[in-house]
Amino acid sequence: MATIRLEGVYKKYPNGFEAVKGIDLEVCEGEFVVLVGPSGCGKTTLLRMVAGLEEITSGVLRIGDSVVNEVAPKDRDIAMVFQNYALYPHMTVAGNIGFALKVQRMSKAEVRKRVEDAAELMGLTELLDQKPGQLSGGQRQRVAMGRALVRQPAAFLMDEPLSNLDARLRVQMRAEISRLQRRLGVATLYVTHDQTEAMTMGDRVAVLCAGTVRQFDSPQQLYDRPADLFVGGFIGSPGMNLYSVELGPGGRSFVLGSQTVELPQSLVMTRPGLARHASTKVVVGLRPEFLRIDGQADEPGFFADVNLVEPLGSEMLIHFGIDAAQVTASETELSQPLTIDAVGEGVARVQATTRPKPDERLRFSMAADRFHFFESDSQLAIWE
Numbered sequence: 001m002a003t004i005r006l007e008g009v010y011k012k013y014p015n016g017f018e019a020v021k022g023i024d025l026e027v028c029e030g031e032f033v034v035l036v037g038p039s040g041c042g043k044t045t046l047l048r049m050v051a052g053l054e055e056i057t058s059g060v061l062r063i064g065d066s067v068v069n070e071v072a073p074k075d076r077d078i079a080m081v082f083q084n085y086a087l088y089p090h091m092t093v094a095g096n097i098g099f100a101l102k103v104q105r106m107s108k109a110e111v112r113k114r115v116e117d118a119a120e121l122m123g124l125t126e127l128l129d130q131k132p133g134q135l136s137g138g139q140r141q142r143v144a145m146g147r148a149l150v151r152q153p154a155a156f157l158m159d160e161p162l163s164n165l166d167a168r169l170r171v172q173m174r175a176e177i178s179r180l181q182r183r184l185g186v187a188t189l190y191v192t193h194d195q196t197e198a199m200t201m202g203d204r205v206a207v208l209c210a211g212t213v214r215q216f217d218s219p220q221q222l223y224d225r226p227a228d229l230f231v232g233g234f235i236g237s238p239g240m241n242l243y244s245v246e247l248g249p250g251g252r253s254f255v256l257g258s259q260t261v262e263l264p265q266s267l268v269m270t271r272p273g274l275a276r277h278a279s280t281k282v283v284v285g286l287r288p289e290f291l292r293i294d295g296q297a298d299e300p301g302f303f304a305d306v307n308l309v310e311p312l313g314s315e316m317l318i319h320f321g322i323d324a325a326q327v328t329a330s331e332t333e334l335s336q337p338l339t340i341d342a343v344g345e346g347v348a349r350v351q352a353t354t355r356p357k358p359d360e361r362l363r364f365s366m367a368a369d370r371f372h373f374f375e376s377d378s379q380l381a382i383w384e
């Protein structure tokens with residue numbers, strides 16, 4: 001067992017592109033850490049540097065107590081599971097699982113025992129004599145996992161291993177990978193672009209943007225207390241509704257388009273930062289799942305026009321239009337200006353107890369403690 005520790009790890013390509021910008025990160029023994037972010041944010045590059053497949057421009061990478069910057073991939077005592085499985089089509093399942101052990105010139109008896117143990121753990125015992133072409137996507141992914149497992153590595157690295165599976169298999173394999181990792185207690189660094197995977201699998205999640213870690217925290221903390229506008233907008237499905245608003249005197253209200261939304265004194269007292277930003281432009285964030293159309297009259301709320309209703313069985317998505325300036329968080333640096341659209345839209349995820357009609361005007365409300373506020377210039381969250 002080992003930890004993975006990155007200290008100021010930086011990657012710059014010969015063309016000048018900075019893919020990773022001084023990242024500090026630690027994966028403790030037995031911990032499952034997920035790297036998540038939009039395409040091009042640097043998460044796969046970071047994983048490949050840990051694996052030894054990309055050279056580190058500067059910084060220190062430790063696995064256990066050893067600095068491994070110059071150590072060859074095969075000598076880092078790690079196992080990697082790839083997006084495309086990377087199985088040998090001419091070999092059987094048993095041959096694929098045991099290939100790395102044969103390369104290490106391990107005895108046939110030991111190879112057989114380890115392969116059988118890994119196959120039993122992954123539910124592959126009945127498939128050991130078959131070849132990859134005879135297997136389903138989920139079975140091939142289990143073989144790739146078994147091949148990594150059989151090496152008994154100090155750490156696992158996984159690069160979007162479920163992206164080629166259909167939705168049902170992804171749900172099943174998420175649970176299987178999580179169960180297996182907890183059973184083995186091996187430090188695991190997992191890359192995905194799917195925030196559902198990140199939130200359901202990770203002990204801690206690092207949200208990356210433009211080569212930097214914007215926030216590294218537990219999934220629940222990322223959801224409840226995002227550090228900045230990008231994290232707030234990225235975490236959650238559907239994403240947070242974001243609008244440019246002006247706070248009123250004392251931070252006790254805000255102007256949303258042509259409407260004034262009053263905030264209770266209890267919220268202002270627990271968020272003193274609102275008073276400090278009184279009479280200035282900020283960004284308000286409203287999570288779709290907390291918006292209600294049947295809320296209490298004294299809850300803070302606003303009126304909007306229904307554009308579209310999407311039934312989801314027990315729930316429905318209400319897409320609405322509002323005369324407010326909608327904000328899109330930048331996927332580059334925090335210092336980049338916000339993208340503001342004068343035509344505001346939004347979405348609410350509500351119980352399917354009624355079916356609003358297009359163009360119907362509804363009042364949407366939300367419990368006061370569910371509002372999120374961000375500074376317009378720094379884009380940092382306003383909490384204290």
